[in-house]
Amino acid sequence: MTPSSSTSSVDFADLLYRLDGDQELAREILLMFKEEYPALLRSLQVAVAGREMRQVETTAHTLKGMLANLSAVHALSTAAFLEQLSRNGDPSGMDEALTRLSKELLDTAHEIDLYLALPS
Numbered sequence: 001m002t003p004s005s006s007t008s009s010v011d012f013a014d015l016l017y018r019l020d021g022d023q024e025l026a027r028e029i030l031l032m033f034k035e036e037y038p039a040l041l042r043s044l045q046v047a048v049a050g051r052e053m054r055q056v057e058t059t060a061h062t063l064k065g066m067l068a069n070l071s072a073v074h075a076l077s078t079a080a081f082l083e084q085l086s087r088n089g090d091p092s093g094m095d096e097a098l099t100r101l102s103k104e105l106l107d108t109a110h111e112i113d114l115y116l117a118l119p120s
Contacts, residue, residue: 009108011071012115018071023120030112033066037105040066044082048098056086056094063101067108075104 012026019025040063047055060083067076078101085094 009072009074009104009111010115011073014071015069027116027120029069030116033070034109034112037063037066037109041102041105044101045098048082048094051091051094053086053089053091057083060086063105070108070112072104072108075101075108078104 015026015029016023019029040059044056044059044063046052047059060079064076064079064083067073067079078097082094082097082101085091085097
């Protein structure tokens with residue numbers, strides 16, 4: 001059983017559908033995200049604090065791609081918003097968006113932990 005896609009951060013059913021039901025590949029992708037997102041989040045925090053627009057754009061874009069692979073639409077939307085702000089050279093709203101993205105990434109990681117703890 002997986003969390004409902006309407007209330008969860010990750011749409012596991014969609015992820016599995018896009019992977020033709022390959023649960024092992026899904027687990028690999030989820031584990032890879034868990035390993036890689038903390039460093040990306042730290043990089044994004046430094047870039048936002050320094051108003052380094054190009055770095056914010058690049059890092060937000062990378063996170064956006066990772067989140068799209070997971071079907072994590074809430075965090076994906078926030079990462080896309082940060083990317084757009086930086087692309088437009090508009091720092092207003094970046095701090096708030098980063099705070100929201102940080103929470104959404106923690107929620108996503110927690111849901112991944114719960115999913116990975118399920119029997120295969």
